[in-house]
Amino acid sequence: MAAINDLLRQIPDASLRSRLEQEFARLSKNKKFGLVFEEHIPECTPLYDVPVKRGSTVARKTGHINDIYTVVKLDGDTALCRNKATGDTLTIPLTELVSVAQFGEPIFPMLQPIASVENAPDSSLWHTLIEADNYHALQLLEYLYPKKVDCIYIDPPYNTGARDWKYNNDYVDSSDNWRHSKWLSMMQKRLRIAKRILADDGVLIVTIDDNEHAHLTMLLNEIFPDRKLFSVPIQHNPRGTQGEKFAVTHETAIFVVSKTSEIYKKSHLGGEISNFRKWGNQSKRSQTARATTFYPVIVDAELNIVKFGDVLPLDEHPEGANVKIGDYIYVYPIDSQGIERKWRYSKKNEDEVLPFLRAVNNSGTIEIHIQRESENTKTIWTDPLYNAEEYGTKMINSMLDTTFSYPKSLYAVHDALWHVVSGKPNALIVDFFAGSGTTLHAVNLLNIEDNGNRRCILVTNNEVSDAESKALQKKGYQPGDLEWEKHGICRSVTWPRTKYSILGRRDDGTVLTGEYFTNQIVTKEVDRSFYQLGFIENPTELTTSTKKQLVSLLRDKEGKTQLPQTLVKTDTKFIVSEKHSASILFDVNAVDAWLEALEDQDHIIDFYIVVKETGKFKEIKSRISDLLGPINVTSQVKRPMSDGFPANVEYFKLGFLDKNSVSLGRQFREILPLLWLKSGAIGQRPEISSDEEPEMLILPQNGFAVLVDETKYAEFAEKISEEDNIKVVYFVTYSEEAFREMTAGIKINNTYQLYRDYIDNFVLGSRRDS
Template identity: 45%
Template structure:
């Protein structure tokens, strides 16, 4: 731009010069800096619940859904259709067609109950699995939980071109000038919606990826989350390696952690394998360090305000205050010292002058709290030194992690740290045995449901990734909209069992079948939408069975699971035994190593897989309603699960039997109520104001002023107007 501006300035005609400057300025503002890619239109959406009629946009069930036709006429179950692109006319059987919605068209979702598992009747904790294209599910969730999600964990398609599950790896378009465009376009649209769901004050987005797309994903995340703090971790998921032809074997994958607002990594009690090369103190006892600073910036001149005498009694048992700061240039030996005290300056063993860790005021506060002590145990010497505990240890004391049992003569605290568990934050290179995707992903899943899914994540890899951010959030809301085999919900249940948490998980997955299964089904004459086809889709065949089995504690055949959680791993322990002397050949007593199985997670080893989890889960399919029918209140029954989710999934999802609608629904077990007939408001008001368990209400009325008048008489803080609220918020796709 600088060169262009120089050339423009050489133009003699002032008016022409200014006009060209203005146009160049416009162009510079339009240029897209950063990641540049072709913007692809997302896949069309099949509307299996919407009947095919004249004027419908449709696609053939057994063909590409993006091949769009418009129905011009229907006679004797034969539809005359015009191809939207080629304008060619064709005749199809109506049963072979499915209604579709293209990107940009308004569609109105509902949740169709498929199944549920209730393993904790006394708990209000309900997880949810939604079978849907995740783009539309995210738009539904935006209405339900905008700004309320604490953690999103996703394992999106890696764009390798594999065909084992279409859902995972079929996002490269052969017509792309840039082979990553379609994948990036798909991810961008979903991440934009995900951003709206995350709590702006404190939340995290976790995305796993391999080397095929990690560079592009990183740039995309930086563009979409400019105010967030992002870090990438490399994690070994297969120590044996996966062959990549003539390339290096792949042993790892990458995790992007996008931290929103005040989100930070929690210190956790971790096994030694997490340490790696990180220089982290492994002491499990309170460490009293020297109050004199060491390392860089430790000279007197580096911090003049931290050079002053600390006074202790002659017998070296009591603190006696501190002298004033000795200014730079003043010899410490000229400072007057009170009688009957010893003055201790920050002087190194070689006689040079250092500095204290804290200013005089901060030191006195530290000493008053008992965090400083007098030590005379310095390498056998008789000189006294001042020791203290760091701010990290102070926090552990004040939080109750370290017990205080008394006070020493000098006023310093006495601790009982026998039960203290060391906590720390690991480095960004994870080589953790329990993260092996074969042992604790594929093999674990096979024990539950058989060989139905390739390359699931290690249960413990997901458990750990999430735990670093929700360990201190027992009521966190966690979302996975690329749910795959359902590892995320399994991990959330394990976290809850570990610490008694009440975290809730929402999973979203479509119901694609594997490429191999699709070929078999087509050969047998089945099409997408047929029960035989849907039964083998990922949601019905993998995600939900895994969820049910893990909650019930049994395999797909009803047999109890035999192992414990905690990931037993083989290790070696040094014990006393007999060894052979290499010089004499005689047996002598010595140290030998014995192979043992040691749990990677001692805190989990008491959790038996056969016990399952005290949790409940509901399985829904995302469907779409006719706008006019909704506005007329004809499809309230279908909307009830949406209202249940909006109010927090409390209790078993309610349902209405066929027949006429009641005038109101009072559902204290679900913590919400619905006024369906506004003429019965006085009765509704009396019941609501007398029921403490009702936290949210929905009022069906076309009158906004009438709605406001009614809610003014209710003691409920959260209320919604139906169906205006629904129609205004569920135009999912319009202008997207």
């Protein structure tokens, strides 16, 4: 029924149209439904770069995109057009027309190179930004990467009613009675194709707010019935958006997970990570008769821990904390002062302990850290780094001359991706609602943290905002004009952000300021804190009540109470607790018992001593320092934004080819970027330098080869047999039999028939999607 709204607008009789609209409005008020929504009139996409010809399907640039015409005849600067719905004909200036692609029609996409940035010339990894309507881009991605995407992260329009998204080229606002239905129809079409590119163990992440959360959950359950959904509220606005009755502080990330999907556990900084080496006066190697805790932890060049080495005899001493032997580094428990100490666990605990160890490069010295087993990922995220204003809006505004509404926090996206691909260093990640480009930014941060090689594909249209659209129209500009397009999101926000963040500087040469928080950590030794409470006249006469009052005054740097008063008993002389990081001595006469209780209590960092004499305080402080030694403080490593990222990106605009030309094989040059992407986007994108079509292309630096002239097969087969890096081969041939014979004659598994595979994908795909 919802499609009637669009059809009613096409009735030329104004009186009849008005009567029918009133009647339909009355009937629609009685409509009751849960997740029952209309398919609506099929979506149409304006193709501003496709020339208008006789027979073209067109619409007015400033009219309804689904008010469609067929071009009957061209006459100079005008076109005689027939309305497909009414059959009426009229003459329209060519400058007012745009070619359109209707939903369900076969389209044959190509990628027009727009720009690129290369900041890692020695890397074969190339990200991709595609300026396009995401529906047609998804059709292309299905051809390129069927069942190959490890993670899809999308942040679709939230449908708040604020005219921030379009359906059929018209902004949808709160006055549209069918806005929820249109939103679901739009999402359904895209999610169906997204499902076909997602790997069996891949994960889909969708962020959404409460406007469509319930509807989206039902839709996802319908499209992915064999997967499980986890909704994770993320506090992205701690102050809250002042709404009616409640201040909204969160949005939700929905994780769509299969049985084989891996959700990686994340340990937070603090008590969970510490040095595997012991410290304190009982930590020296010389203080044990059995040397079972002095052995090398063997690490490879990639900082992977291989195993524990043999225990060293007491009379054998390594040359230092790190000893290189062959391709491996032998790490010993020797501190920065050169003192031989002990590991926390003996050699016999290797199998039990090894999974929780990791090697860390701390200013050139390899250290071994132990990390307690992490809990499963929590379903409520409240990290201050998820603040979208601080780490989204302000970050983008500091980079660009323009502003962007409601960008994600870089770290909220980073952590969502981390849980899905941290164990997949070569993961392929897709975002087809790319917006400002946060996802690619986050992938670059992930890669720099663990030397990963993850690749990201962004898809976004080049829409201008509603306000900008009106302003540009007043100046006489139309969609497709250069002045109009340069204000679009892809060209004014997504691409500049991508380029600047990679290079660490803007086009004018000014460097980016600020720092990134990373998952990398650094550990350093610092002294424990000691406090003399010398204001008490008679410490030995303290009452239980006075001790409780004294304990209530002890606060950490954040102002939180360090010790509960319930730990104070009638005859308490000191407090030592395994649950608290502070300890207090009320009676200096009990110092020996206090020190005995403190042994191995490495977690205690703050010590309060009730004593008037400064000399006595210093003596006790010295004894505790000898007993426990310094503490290892673990902190996050920050990365200057001016350092950029070692990454490369190609920026394309989606275009469309003539079906007949593709069938005849006349557009190889236009197809070549697709072949590069389908082969893994390895190395710098190849280009054909001459105007003539080559007989063959052998591209080991890109990992693929193409035989264009099948009469040259013997020469082609011999050449690729001499190359080790060719993983994909394309044969241009009309004969399936010839394709099978040529495939059988080479030792490469991934072969494709051009242009048969290409054409079939979009013809069959369009039929299926319609």
